[in-house]
Amino acid sequence: MDLQLENLRFGTELIKRGFAKMQKGGVIMDVTSPEQAAIAEEAGAVAVMALHAVPADIRKMGGVARMADPAVIESIIDAVTIPVMAKARIGHFVEAQIIEAIGVDMGDESEVLTPADEFHIDKTKFTIPFVCGARNLGEALRRIVEGAAMIRTKGEAGTGDVSQAVKHMRLIMGQIRSLKAMDEQELMRVAREIEADYDLICECARLQRLPVVNFAAGGLATPADAALMMLLGADGVFVGSGIFKSENPEAMASAIVKAVHNFDNPQFLAQVSKGLGAAMKGIEASSIPETEALQTRGW
C-alpha cells in the first residue's frame, strides 16, 4: 500500500488532544485480563486500561507497583477493538517508551504506581498521547505544559470512596470560574501563585474549562458516582476497581455506561441502579494516613 508516508504527520498535538476528545462522554474501565476487557467492551466502555492488578489490589499488596507485564497488555490489545491504555510510573520514561512500543493507544502517567522520579515524563517526546492525574488547576496545567493530552482528577484510587475525586473536580472547576473576572495583572499573579503557565491560565479564563479533555477518576464505584462527576463538569469517567471488585461486574459496567450517557436524568439513574448487587466494599478515604495516600504522589 502506497501511503506516501513522507506526506503524513504523526503524533502532533492536534492528533493527541483529538484522541482524548473522542473519549468524551464515555467510561474507561480498568481490566486485568482479556476476559475482563471483553466484558468492558460489551458493556459499552470507550476504552480499557490494561493493568496487572486493579488499584484496590495494588494498595493491598503493597511493595513497589510497576508497569504491567507487556504480555498481559498485548493479550488485552488482541481481545478488543476499542482503544487500550496502560500505566507507566511517574517519571519513568522508559516504561512509557515500552508501552508506546507495544502499541498502546494512550499512556497514563499514574500515581497508582510507585513514582520513579521527582520529575514527570516529558510527554511531548512521545507519539502516543498521555493522560495525567491532577488535584488542582496548577497541577493540571503543569502536566499540560509537559505534554499531557488529557487530565483526570486523582481522587483516591482503589478506595471506592468518590469524595476525593469530587474535591479535586470542584477545586479545578472553581479555580477556572474564579479566573473569569480577572484582568491581566491578576491572571499573572495567579500564574505565579499556582506555579502554572501564564498563557494556559489565560486560555482557561477564556474557555472557562481546561484546554484538554478532563475526566474524573479515583474512587468511583456506582452509576450515581459517575453521574455526580459528570454533573460537576467531568467530560467522562475512569472506573478502576469499582467494576471488577463489585458483586456483578457485567451489570455494574453496563449500568455505569448508561449513567454517564443519562447523567442528568434521575428517573433513568434510578432504573439503572436497581438490583446491581453489592458495589465494591472500599475504604473511607479520610481513614487513610497521608503517607499511604496515592494522590500526594507527583506535584
Add this chain to the structure above:
Amino acid sequence: MQIGIIALQGDVSEHIDVMKKSLKGTDLVVQIRRAGIVPLCQGLVLPGGESTTISRQLESTGIANEIKMAASAGKPVLATCAGLVLVAKEIEGNSSVKPLELIDIKVGRNIFGPQRNSFEADLDVKGFDKPYKAVFIRAPGIVNAGPDVDILASIGDFAVAARQGNVLCLAFHPELTVDLRFHQLFFKMMRQAKET
C-alpha cells in the same frame, strides 16, 4: 434550519462549536440524546467517538431508527470517523457495531492501526481547489463502494471521503480544524434538500 448533533458520546461540543461558527442567525444547533428530536431536524451529524459505544446507545434509545427514516426521507447526514463506520452498509470483520446502512460502502474500522499511526495529511479532495488538512485518529477506511457512491478523497488503497445523495461521510475530523469547506458542502446539501 435546525441541525441535530447525535450527542451520545464523542466530540460533540467540537461539532457544535464549528456549526455555530458557520451558521446564520436563525439556524439552530441541537444536541440529540433521546428519541423524538431527530424528526424535528433538517440535517443530522454523527460525530467522532467510539463506534461500538455509540452504536449500542443508538439502538437502545431508538434514535437509530429515527436516523434511518430521516435519511431515507432525503435529509442530509454528515458522518465523521466513528460516524462513517455507523452509516456504512457493511463493516469488515466481527464487529459489535450495528450499521445503519445509509450509504453503499464497506468499512474497515481502525484500518491504519493503533493510535501511534494516527496522522494529519493534506488531502486532495474532488471539487476543492486547494488541499484539505485532514486529521485521522484511529480512523476507519472505505474498502469497497457501490456504483452510486461518489469517492471524494483517498489515502493509499482506502477511500476516506465519500458521498451518496444526501449522505456525506468522512474518515477524518473536519470539526477539529478551522477549514470549513466540508461544512459548507453540508449546508449546501441542506439548502438543496429544503428546496426540493
